[in-house]
Amino acid sequence: MGRERTFIVTDPPHLSSGETVPRAMLDTMLALLPVTLVSVYFYRLNAVFLIAVCLGACVLTDVIARRIKGRRPSVSDLSVFVTGLILALCFSPLTPWWTVVFASILAVGIGKEWMGGLGWNRFNPAAFGRAGVIILAPVTVFLSRQFAGLGVRFPMSPEVVDSLTGATPLAMMARAELEIPHLRLLLAYPSGGGLAETSALALLLGGAYLLYRRHITWHIPVSILATVAVFTAVIGHNPLDHLLVGGLMLGALFMATDWVTSPITNPGRIIFGVMIGLLVVVFRVFLGPTEGVAFAILITNAFVPLIDGLTRRGVFGRVHAMKAAAAKAPTTKTA
Amino acid sequence: MSSGTFLGGIHPPAHKEATKGLAIEDAPLPGELFVPLHQHLGAPCTACVEVGQQVPKGQKIGDTEAFVSAPVHSPVSGKVTAIEKRRSFTGQEVLGVAIAVGSAEDQKATAYLEKIANWRETQPDVIRTRVREAGIVGLGGAAFPTSVKLSPPADCPIDTIIINGCECEPFLTCDHRLLLEKAEDVIVGALIMKQVLGASRVIIGIEDNKPDAIAHVTGVASGYPEVTVVGLHTKYPQGAEKQLIKATLDREVPARGLPMKVGALVQNVGTALAVAEAVLEGKPLIERVVTVSGPGVKRPCNLRVPLGTGLSHLLEQAGGLNAFAERLVLGGPMTGWAQADLGASVVKGTGGLLALDRAMAASRDEFLDCVRCQRCAQVCPMYLYPNFLATAAELKQWPVADREGALDCIECGACAFGCPSRRPMVRFIREAKAAVAEMQRA
Numbered sequence: 001m002g003r004e005r006t007f008i009v010t011d012p013p014h015l016s017s018g019e020t021v022p023r024a025m026l027d028t029m030l031a032l033l034p035v036t037l038v039s040v041y042f043y044r045l046n047a048v049f050l051i052a053v054c055l056g057a058c059v060l061t062d063v064i065a066r067r068i069k070g071r072r073p074s075v076s077d078l079s080v081f082v083t084g085l086i087l088a089l090c091f092s093p094l095t096p097w098w099t100v101v102f103a104s105i106l107a108v109g110i111g112k113e114w115m116g117g118l119g120w121n122r123f124n125p126a127a128f129g130r131a132g133v134i135i136l137a138p139v140t141v142f143l144s145r146q147f148a149g150l151g152v153r154f155p156m157s158p159e160v161v162d163s164l165t166g167a168t169p170l171a172m173m174a175r176a177e178l179e180i181p182h183l184r185l186l187l188a189y190p191s192g193g194g195l196a197e198t199s200a201l202a203l204l205l206g207g208a209y210l211l212y213r214r215h216i217t218w219h220i221p222v223s224i225l226a227t228v229a230v231f232t233a234v235i236g237h238n239p240l241d242h243l244l245v246g247g248l249m250l251g252a253l254f255m256a257t258d259w260v261t262s263p264i265t266n267p268g269r270i271i272f273g274v275m276i277g278l279l280v281v282v283f284r285v286f287l288g289p290t291e292g293v294a295f296a297i298l299i300t301n302a303f304v305p306l307i308d309g310l311t312r313r314g315v316f317g318r319v320h321a322m323k324a325a326a327a328k329a330p331t332t333k334t335a
Numbered sequence: 336m337s338s339g340t341f342l343g344g345i346h347p348p349a350h351k352e353a354t355k356g357l358a359i360e361d362a363p364l365p366g367e368l369f370v371p372l373h374q375h376l377g378a379p380c381t382a383c384v385e386v387g388q389q390v391p392k393g394q395k396i397g398d399t400e401a402f403v404s405a406p407v408h409s410p411v412s413g414k415v416t417a418i419e420k421r422r423s424f425t426g427q428e429v430l431g432v433a434i435a436v437g438s439a440e441d442q443k444a445t446a447y448l449e450k451i452a453n454w455r456e457t458q459p460d461v462i463r464t465r466v467r468e469a470g471i472v473g474l475g476g477a478a479f480p481t482s483v484k485l486s487p488p489a490d491c492p493i494d495t496i497i498i499n500g501c502e503c504e505p506f507l508t509c510d511h512r513l514l515l516e517k518a519e520d521v522i523v524g525a526l527i528m529k530q531v532l533g534a535s536r537v538i539i540g541i542e543d544n545k546p547d548a549i550a551h552v553t554g555v556a557s558g559y560p561e562v563t564v565v566g567l568h569t570k571y572p573q574g575a576e577k578q579l580i581k582a583t584l585d586r587e588v589p590a591r592g593l594p595m596k597v598g599a600l601v602q603n604v605g606t607a608l609a610v611a612e613a614v615l616e617g618k619p620l621i622e623r624v625v626t627v628s629g630p631g632v633k634r635p636c637n638l639r640v641p642l643g644t645g646l647s648h649l650l651e652q653a654g655g656l657n658a659f660a661e662r663l664v665l666g667g668p669m670t671g672w673a674q675a676d677l678g679a680s681v682v683k684g685t686g687g688l689l690a691l692d693r694a695m696a697a698s699r700d701e702f703l704d705c706v707r708c709q710r711c712a713q714v715c716p717m718y719l720y721p722n723f724l725a726t727a728a729e730l731k732q733w734p735v736a737d738r739e740g741a742l743d744c745i746e747c748g749a750c751a752f753g754c755p756s757r758r759p760m761v762r763f764i765r766e767a768k769a770a771v772a773e774m775q776r777a
Contacts, residue, residue: 005656005676005677006675006676007660007661007662007663007673007674007675007676008661008662008673008696008698009662009673009674009675010662010673010696010697010698010699010700011673011699011751011759011761011762012664012668012669012670012671012672012673012746012748012751012761013668013669013670013697013748013749013751013752013761014662014664014668014669014671014673014689014691014696014697015347015348015505015668015669015695015696015697015752016697016751016752016753016754016757017345017347017752017753019710019753019754019755020755020756020757021703021706021755021756023755024708024755077703079706116704117704118703118704118706119703119704119705119706119707119756120704215708259706259707259708259709260706260707262707264707264709264712264720264722265709265712312720313718314718315590315717315718315719315740315743316577316587316588316590316716316717316718316719316743317577317587317588317589317590317591317592317717317743318589318590318743
């Protein structure tokens with residue numbers, strides 16, 4: 001019991017919940033596992049290859065982009081894997097690998113690292129990458145010419161190939177002739193859209209897990225889906241057509257709920273979700289069937305500081321206290 | 336009237352099982368005490384004894400004229416061996432009086448104050464002076480001089496005395512034990528303060544993880560119609576003054592205001608006991624109960640020790656440390672002070688000494704940027720956005736930190752507890768507080 005024994009000095013509090021960013025990112029990847037498995041079931045090695053290319057490109061971009069800024073890689077917080085996985089799930093299995101690599105560079109290099117790294121990015125990196133390759137279509141066309149003949153394609157079952165080469169459900173829906181039963185879309189269907197568009201149910205399972213682990217709240221997904229349902233019903237569409245096709249589920253559950261790029265107040269989250277829902281329907285109905293969800297999320301991301309500012313609560317004792325104190329305090333009461 | 340809780344807060348593991356069933360023990364006296372002359376919020380005392388002087392137990396050894404302060408007394412009978420600066424539990428050098436503890440026979444000599452048996456017929460000012468002369472300060476941790484709290488301005492009448500028996504900090508059980516072992520005295524102390532302030536009632540708030548204490552105190556209080564016992568939700572920081580008032584009275588203390596603005600006075604269980612002892616027995620505040628616990632301690636216990644007892648003596652009574660004890664915390668684990676060594680001594684605000692192991696103790700040396708997960712804003716009992724506040728502080732944007740309510744923060748640490756980026760929120764916010772206060776003075 002000598003005084004010579006010394007101890008580690010740290011700031012209070014000296015306890016912690018044990019929650020960490022890597023743990024939360026791991027949970028998010030776990031939540032994406034069901035839909036990933038469904039997509040691999042349909043698209044076989046094509047899905048595996050696409051996901052691997054996307055994850056690899058994202059990790060490499062992180063390391064290089066951060067080295068340019070003289071910072072250590074941020075791979076250990078695992079957020080780059082979540083970005084990579086979500087981005088991969090946004091792409092169709094027929095997407096050439098160079099487009100996916102380009103999207104990864106946009107997502108992680110510009111969408112995240114150039115904006116200051118995890119925590120400082122205004123826009124959801126995956127949505128940024130996905131929308132970026134559409135806006136920068138000339139670049140992808142250029143890349144396609146450069147790498148023509150270097151495409152990689154693995155065998156798939158004939159039925160899947162059939163459905164892939166036909167019109168996507170999103171395109172069918174845009175022409176108001178969706179012929180696939182809703183139940184199949186909900187459970188499992190190789191839609192030809194993004195990898196995540198193979199099973200709405202698998203995505204809902206993942207979302208439920210994130211809710212259970214308290215990584216997200218219900219406000220954003222519910223307000224997005226409810227807005228889409230109500231808005232499409234009002235304009236005379238079948239809401240289920242809209243809810244079950246395209247990237248809506250992935251966007252509502254996994255991209256719009258991104259901590260960094262969504263509002264921090266619950267009322268703000270509902271406003272945010274309603275805005276996304278409205279934009280999704282506007283894009284889908286009036287602008288054609290291309291990645292309306294990614295664009296809707298990106299545009300609404302830009303409004304987050306404004307929404308936060310409008311919906312913040314007042315400090316304890318600053319808003320209601322003076323009134324309450326005047327009404328209650330000095331009168332003598334008996335218990 | 337009572338909602339029993341407040342908005343926000345966290346549920347850290349309680350870790351109270353090791354000591355909550357253990358009666359308070361009187362530890363054997365150490366050979367030497369070091370009694371700091373600045374154990375409280377407010378002005379430090381100057382020594383009023385000399386080196387070599389014999390002091391009986393209870394004699395005043397330090398005092399000051401300042402209003403916001405409290406004198407310091409010799410906790411034992413002994414001999415002053417030094418008046419010097421030593422490092423205190425905060426890491427700062429503090430002037431104090433070293434006393435060589437006299438023999439057991441010597442301890443019979445006491446210099447207590449005069450007893451006030453008929454306190455119900457005694458003038459408030461006499462009691463206030465007594466509380467001041469007895470050196471009583473808040474024993475919950477902040478150590479604010481109690482006599483000051485008992486002297487509100489005329490335009491702030493107090494109608495309710497709240498006795499804080501929440502003990503929301505994990506591990507600590509000293510207030511729990513006092514409620515079980517000294518309920519009568521605690522209630523009398525509360526009634527004395529109620530009389531001083533002309534208040535109409537006393538509410539004793541106890542978290543519902545102490546059902547035995549609630550039952551016992553309710554039984555004792557049944558003899559006093561003006562005393563109510565309220566069971567409160569177990570949630571940290573339920574024992575924070577403003578949160579306790581919100582939970583028991585549903586009154587919101589104005590931002591940066593004092594509880595007296597809403598007619599309430601909050602005192603810790605131990606403080607109420609000290610007031611009762613000072614008035615009825617004339618005994619100054621010279622000892623307190625300290626919970627020594629944590630996985631790194633061999634024999635966790637609740638010890639009554641004289642102020643100035645060295646931490647090493649405290650640990651000896653608790654059977655010593657395990658080899659894996661890695662961190663030593665004075666106070667509760669949420670707001671306490673990490674100790675680099677055993678050099679500090681027990682002061683009036685010391686409720687616990689904890690030895691934590693690696694698995695339990697949280698390091699915030701390596702942290703990430705804020706990821707806006709919003710957990711901190713959800714739990715902040717002051718309704719701040721600790722994420723924005725701490726980031727502004729990290730970037731030294733003091734005006735932003737000011738707007739984010741740096742001065743409203745009560746430093747409870749609830750935000751940092753659940754932060755997945757492991758950000759040292761409290762450290763950042765403390766820096767901001769100092770800078771904002773500096774800015775406002777300029």
